[in-house]
Amino acid sequence: MIIKEADALDDFSAGTDSNDELYQKFVYKTDKGQEPFRIDKYLMNRIEGATRNKIQQAIHNKMVLVDGREVKPNYKLKGIQEIVVFTDMAPEESEIVPENIPLNIAYEDAAVLIVNKVPGMVVHPGSGNPNGTLINAVAYHLQQENAAITEETLPRFGMVHRIDKNTSGLLVLAKTEKAMRSLAKQFFDHTVSRKYIALVWGDLEEDEGTIIAHVGRHLRFRKLFEAYPEGDHGKDAITHYKVLERFGYVTLVQCILETGRTHQIRVHMKYIGHPLFNDDFYGGDKIVKGTVYTKYRQFVENCFALCPRQALHAKTLGFVHPDTNEEVLFDSPLPGDMEAVIEKWRKYTSRA
Template sequence: LEENGLPRFGMVHRIDKNTTGLLVLAKTPRAMTDLAKQFFNHTVHRRYIALVWGDFEENEGTIRGHVGRHQRFRKLFTTYPDGEYGKEAITHYKVLERFNYVTLVECRLETGRTHQIRVHMQFIGHPLFNDDFYGGDKIVKGTIFSKYKQFVDNCFALCQRQALHAKELGFIHPATKQPILFESFLPDDMLAVIEKWRKYSENKNDIG
């Protein structure tokens, strides 16, 4: 307990600033140890939804590449494909919906490195929509028409952060030893920007 008598909660894992969705807090040291072990052993089920720039040739794939701090820009992380720096990182992705210049994808994390989805998606040329750390806050794909630029700016205004949401989280309960799964609905800002792109892709010729 804290000095004021309130329980001390342990942060088992974190999500990035400006990412929405689920995270885990442990209420006891025993639960903390048990959950930390599950994360360390990569047995925790974690599924994210992301809106990323560009279209994909394939419907699903796996990104492998060590993730670590950028050698020059210390607040950024980057992918080291040869594994000379950083820690092993594995992201499985699946296309959910295509909108011509952006794509809605589902990402399942096998490892949980800092900024993993964001740097892995940047690494394969698909930075997250409006990710100001990794190049997604400018027009990456699309046309040169001013109407299109205005459309994208309007989308940025609707979702003023990287379009990433921690949707599912599953693990073995530390006390009951039963598998449990939590799910979180997409937040309004991502829903609004997805709907805007959906309408755009259906009426592409109206915008240019």
């Protein structure tokens, strides 16, 4: 089976949080003395490997703008004009072996599949995870849906975003090329609605706020990401948070992503001094706030055992449906490990 992904995968096994840079934007500017020239021919001469058919299809799919406006393939350029071309980032194709792995499917139709991913499941095969992933399970699910599908005729399936191995929650996959284009562009335009629930260390001063800091790979430790407030490295990232419940030493928050950078919530919360509870990448897997007493230390260790991963859940996911053009919104309940650790902190706070 061929699985098509709309962006390049990271190689490290820890996975990524929600890297939504699925489209690249190329900008071309014509010269002052540009003679009238069809845009499809103009782009053919400038984009390596492009065919006229592909360019015309991109124009038809509104992926080409001239001075910010949609045009037709026979549009003639003249004078100084700016041309913006959106294109996927050389999609990676991998042979995927279907595997009989249970999936929690929240919704499915002819265009999209919404999966409520369990914590601990890697989304896509990669270094250290050649199989046993969510995509392997999806391949098997497709075969069971349609008995006429064989290894040779399995359809192309589109991943338009990902969530980290140890993050639970909603993930959308595109079942058609049209759906993949539509969803990938919505992620690129930051119009997809996503709410996450996280348990973080510490008692936040404000009930709500916005974190603005570029997110990029750590300059020394390449598996980690870092916040760069001056914006001299990484990509712009914006996270809005709201306090849902306070437990003294930890806080339950809702995070809304305005952008979707790799490990964004985890990096941003660490940046403001509130790493995610039990996040072993970003310092949340040790006691960050609290007392030095042995009894408290044992309590925290018990909490870590209840939720043996970063306490982060992708709770809601909303987008414009590729086929109906209607806004759809999906919601998923908190998984058992997060419910258990939240209740444990709730009881601890009530006794304090």
